[in-house]
Amino acid sequence: MPFPIPNERVIVMINDSRLLQHLQDLSQIGRNEETGGINRFSFTPEEQQAIELVVSYMEEAGMTVVVDAVGNIIGTYGEGNETIMLGSHIDTVPEGGKYDGALGVLAAIEVVQTIHEQQLSPSKKIEIVAFKDEEGTRFGFGLIGSRAIAGLLTHQQLQQTDEAGISIEEAMKQFQLSPFPLEKAKRNDIRAYLEMHIEQGKVLEIEDLPVGVVTGIAAPLWLEVTVTGVSEHAGATPMPTRHDALTAASEMILAIEQMLKDTTDSVATVGKLNVEPNGVNVIPGKVTFTIDIRDIDEQRISILENAILKQLQKIAERRNVILSSQVLQRVKPAKTDATLQQQLKDSIEKYGIRSHSLISGAGHDAMNIAAVAPIGMLFVRSKDGISHNPLEYSSDEDIVIATNIFYETVLELAK
Secondary structure, eight states, X not given: OOBOOOSSOOOOOOOHHHHHHHHHHHHTTTBOTTTOOBOOOTTSHHHHHHHHHHHHHXXXXXOEEEEOTTXXXXXXXXXXXXXXXXXXXXXXXXXXXXXXXXXXXXXXXXXXXXXXHTTBOOSSXXXXXXXXXXXXXXXXXXXXXXXXXXXXXXXXXXXXXXXXXXXXXXXXXXXXXXXXXXXXXXXXXXXXXXXXXXXXXXXXXXXXOSEEEEEEEOEXXXXXXXXXXXXXXXXXXXXXXXXXXXXXXXXXXXXXXXXXXXXXXXXXXXXXXXXXXXXXXXOOOEEEEEEEEXXXXXXXXXXXXXXXXXXXXXXXXXXXXXXXEEEEEEXXXXXXXXXXXXHHHHHHHHTTOOOOEEEESSOOTHHHHXXXXXXXXXXXXXXXXXXXXXXXXXXXXXXXHHHHHHHXXXXXXXX
């Protein structure tokens, strides 16, 4: 018979071999055998295969599984009027690693499966969510699933298209999703949200600690900049008379780097570039590139955005090209809940580990959930701080330690 979680109990450890095997099995879906990178984008056969595997893990752990209106995979364990939500994502960036997102989902499943096997009966309902399209790889617009749960997703945003001209809404319908009305996905019953994630930085490695507690998440602002010049013959157009969009864009990209070279909290990255007509003997007439701007402070992001666009406009005028820009996505920075921070620290210290606090420079679904619930995040040490790369790595030992700490924290919250 199930029994309530007692106040005093023997510490139970998660099944480390099962968790690590699940992580390995999921990493084979979408894997590039030549590079070792993982390509598991939203609304693709690879993602669907991953979804089916994760659903099987959830069901094995005693959960009831549903897919909501936008494609979030939600596994529910237990009953109650209040919900403790755990989650992350299973989609990847191009040539991504095996730990980003996936570890958070699989560790959460392992937590629930351990509770299930111990026949514990939490007073609160526990839900695990594999959020839809966190990375935004296909459509240049991410965090779709968590936006929907937080009530932040709009009909207009679903009209954003991929390189083939397919909109997010169309892709959803291709996978038998019915996103409208979007209110169907919104939640207001979440008592607390916890996410476990690899750090994607070097702080914990420098501190020689397996885990850390996140105090806040820097927000990403994604801009798309278009530079329009004139496409002309490379041999017949004198250098002084050219309106070369690529050389102008190159100067702009270097100017962005120069503007931020001495900052410590803000970062800006140009990660995607498209050149037209992209011919060997044609002067580029149009260049489109993205800018990813991040900071923990919303006002600093806004100041930086305006300063960058002002500088790019000066370069455009001097080089006789036309500049335009649009916002692809804007997400607010988020602070984690002080009580959840303390509960994570208490769980860490139970294992004789020094607790350490740090901020997240990378964005996470937790940023959106912060609009409707208190959030907490536990980071796992990343080797060399590498992420979004086949070399991304967190040791088995650190993963097991972190998941046991996560388990302890969830039990306390679910009492």
